[in-house]
C-alpha cells in the first residue's frame with residue numbers, strides 16, 4: 001500500500017475547513033446531484049477529479065482507513081478528526097453518503113481501467129489468468145449486434161441479431177449469407193428489444209425445437225410501438241422457420257410503449273423453461289405481482305403452467321411467475337446437477353447483481369438496491385430489507401452484466417463449476433467461484449476491452465464462446481497448456 005502523505009499544515013487546515021462549511025451554507029445540498037455534492041464540499045481537498053490535492057486521492061484504489069463500501073461510508077460520516085477530514089454525518093443524509101460511495105467507486109474503477117492497456121484481439125497474444133493461460137480466436141465477423149448463441153449438434157451454430165434476423169454459422173465458422181426465413185417479426189426501436197435470446201430444447205436431437213425470445217408487439221397508426229417480451233418455439237426446415245408455437249405471450253394489456261428493459265434469457269431444467277421479463281422501465285411494477293414486469297418466469301417446455309408454481313392459486317397473478325423484484329436480468333443459467341438457478345441483472349447506476357433464484361422470492365427492486373439513479377440522486381435509502389433477497393454479489397460501479405454460463409467443460413479443468421459472466425459496458429468476462437454457502441471465493445477479470453460481451457456459452461468442445469458487439473463478432477478462448 002502506498003504511503004499517504006499528509007499535506008496539511010496548520011494554516012491550510014484553517015483555510016480549508018472554512019471553505020466546505022461556507023459552501024454548505026451557501027448551497028442547498030438536499031436537491032443536489034452527487035457530482036454537485038462532491039464538487040461543493042469534497043473537491044476542495046480531494047481534487048475535482050478525486051485524484052487528490054490537499055488530501056489524498058480517492059481514485060487510486062488505496063484506502064488507508066478501510067476500503068469496503070461500509071468503511072468508506074463510515075469515514076465520510078464520522079470523519080477523521082485527527083487528520084482534518086470533517087465528519088459529514090450531520091450535513092449529508094444517509095442517501096447522499098451512499099451516493100458519494102458509488103461516485104467514488106465509479107471514478108476509482110475508471111482510473112484503474114485507464115491504467116491498464118488492453119491488447120487488440122491478437123491470435124498470438126497469451127492472456128495469463130489465475131488458473132489458466134489462454135488465447136483468443138476470432139471465428140466470425142460480419143454479424144450485426146449478435147445477441148444469443150446456440151450450438152447445433154452437427155457443428156453449425158445459430159446466432160440471433162438484435163434487429164431481427166436469425167443467422168447460421170457453418171462448421172468452418174463462416175456466416176451463411178441469408179438469414180433463416182420467416183422468423184417472427186420483432187419490435188426494435190432503440191438499443192433494446194428486437195430479437196434476443198435463443199435456446200435449443202434439451203432433447204433437440206429428437207424433437208428439433210428451437211426457442212426464440214424477442215420483443216413482440218405492434219405499431220399504431222402513428223407508427224408508435226407497443227411491445228412485450230415473448231417466446232416462441234419452432235423448427236428450422238430448409239432454412240425456414242417452421243412449425244411455430246407460442247410458448248409465452250403476455251396479455252395484450254401488458255404491452256407497453258416503453259422500449260426499455262425486456263430482459264431476457266432462457267434456461268431449461270428438468271422439463272421446465274425459465275425466462276426473464278424485465279421491468280420495462282417501470283420500476284415499481286417489479287414489485288407488482290399482478291404484472292409480468294420484473295419477473296423470472298417458469299413454464300413447462302411446451303408452455304403449460306406447472307401446478308407447483310408459487311403464485312398459482314392467486315387469480316390476479318400471472319401464473320408463470322417464479323420470482324419477482326427484478327430490474328433487467330440478461331444472464332440466466334441453471335446448474336443441471338444441483339438445479340441451482342443463477343441470474344445476473346443490470347442495476348441502475350451501480351447495483352448490478354448476481355442472484356441465486358429461489359421459488360417465490362422477492363429480489364427487492366426498486367425497494368432495495370446498492371445502486372443510485374443515473375442522475376446521481378438516490379432511488380431508495382435501503383440496501384436491504386426483511387423479506388427481500390440480497391444478491392450473492394453486486395457490482396458497484398456497474399459493469400452491465402449480460403450473458404452467463406457455468407463452466408462444465410474439461411478444456412479449462414481448473415474452472416470447473418465456476419460462473420463466467422459477460423458484461424457490456426465494462427467489456428469484461430468475469431470468472432466467479434462460489435463456495436457452497438454462496439460466498440464468493442474468487443472473482444477475476446479474464447478478458448477486458450475486447451468488445452461489449454452479449455453472450456458467453458460453453459461450447460460442446462469445452463471451449464468458451466463469446467458474442468460481442470462493438471465490434472460485432474463471435475470468438476472463443478482456447479487454453480494454452482503450460483509446459
Ligand code: HEC
Pocket residue numbers: 004005006007008016017020038041042043044045046054055056057058062063064065066072075076080083084085086088100
Ligand atoms: C478539509 C479537507 C477535506 C474535505 C473537505 C474532505 N476531506 Fe476527506 N479526507 C481529508 C483528509 C485530510 C483525509 C485523511 C487522508 C489524507 O491524509 O489525505 C481524508 C480522508 C478521506 C477518506 C479516507 C481515505 C482513505 O485512504 O481511506 C475518504 C473516503 C474521504 N476523505 C472522503 C471525503 C468525502 C466524500 C468528502 C466530501 C463529502 C471529503 N472527504 C471531504 C480531508 C478532507
